[in-house]
Amino acid sequence: GQQLNQSPQSMFIQEGEDVSMNCTSSSIFNTWLWYKQDPGEGPVLLIALYKAGELTSNGRLTAQFGITRKDSFLNISASIPSDVGIYFCAGQLPGTYKYIFGTGTRLKVLA
Amino acid sequence: GAGVSQSPSNKVTEKGKDVELRCDPISGHTALYWYRQRLGQGLEFLIYFQGNSAPDKSGLPSDRFSAERTGESVSTLTIQRTQQEDSAVYLCASSFSGEQYFGPGTRLTVT
Numbered sequence A: 001g002q003q004l005n006q007s008p009q010s011m012f013i014q015e016g017e018d019v020s021m022n023c024t025s026s027s028i029f030n031t032w033l034w035y036k037q038d039p040g041e042g043p044v045l046l047i048a049l050y051k052a053g054e055l056t057s058n059g060r061l062t063a064q065f066g067i068t069r070k071d072s073f074l075n076i077s078a079s080i081p082s083d084v085g086i087y088f089c090a091g092q093l094p095g096t097y098k099y100i101f102g103t104g105t106r107l108k109v110l111a
Numbered sequence B: 001g002a003g004v005s006q007s008p009s010n011k012v013t014e015k016g017k018d019v020e021l022r023c024d025p026i027s028g029h030t031a032l033y034w035y036r037q038r039l040g041q042g043l044e045f046l047i048y049f050q051g052n053s054a055p056d057k058s059g060l061p062s063d064r065f066s067a068e069r070t071g072e073s074v075s076t077l078t079i080q081r082t083q084q085e086d087s088a089v090y091l092c093a094s095s096f097s098g099e100q101y102f103g104p105g106t107r108l109t110v111t
Helices: none
Strands: A005-007 A011-015 A020-023 A032-035 A044-049 A057-058 A061-065 A071-076 A087-093 A099-101 A105-110 B003-007 B010-013 B019-024 B031-037 B045-050 B053-056 B067-070 B074-080 B087-093 B100-102 B105-109
Touching: A011 A020, A020 A087, A020 A105, A032 A061, A032 B010, A044 A057, A044 A061, A044 A071, A044 B100, A057 B087, A099 B045, B003 B087, B010 B019, B019 B087, B019 B105, B031 B074, B045 B067, B045 B074, B074 B087
Parallel strands: A011 A105, B010 B105
Antiparallel strands: A005 A020, A020 A071, A032 A044, A032 A087, A057 A061, A061 A071, A087 A099, A087 A105, B003 B019, B019 B074, B031 B045, B031 B087, B045 B053, B067 B074, B087 B100, B087 B105
């Protein structure tokens, strides 16, 4: 079945550093969603991308929908301790309402 | 406004018992999704509703799992004859225009 490869799996960074993570697939997607999940809670939507090449920002977060429609990245600038959590990408399969989720990137920020 | 709510937040059950998990979506959201998240893992698609019909049940792991939805409102996920491998967090999300909004999840533990 379809798979989304998300990398890195985990990362430790210093407060103030920029962070980059990405999702890649052999399949094409119509929509990309990026989520953050804190322990014991449901994922919270950060950014939604609808068109190939689209670049969207939400505060310190920037995400792009890859031109091939098979990948997306998320950047976090000037990280702060509350950025700690697990970040998931999700891609919508064409012609369906079904989303495939990546395996997550666990981010830890060192103050 | 009110977000997606799920109940119970935690459920401990004995192997072999049936359980019912409930999801109240955001009012007006026509699409509703159920996912399973095992400890430390990503989200695994279970079933999708558009209104009260389920065009995609492909993720249900076995015939012990079933779900229904009343109109564009409440959904229940039922697991019959629970097994230890059913232990996970069950997440519900609702959507209107492609962006999925998640509830806090139900943590199911089968002993």
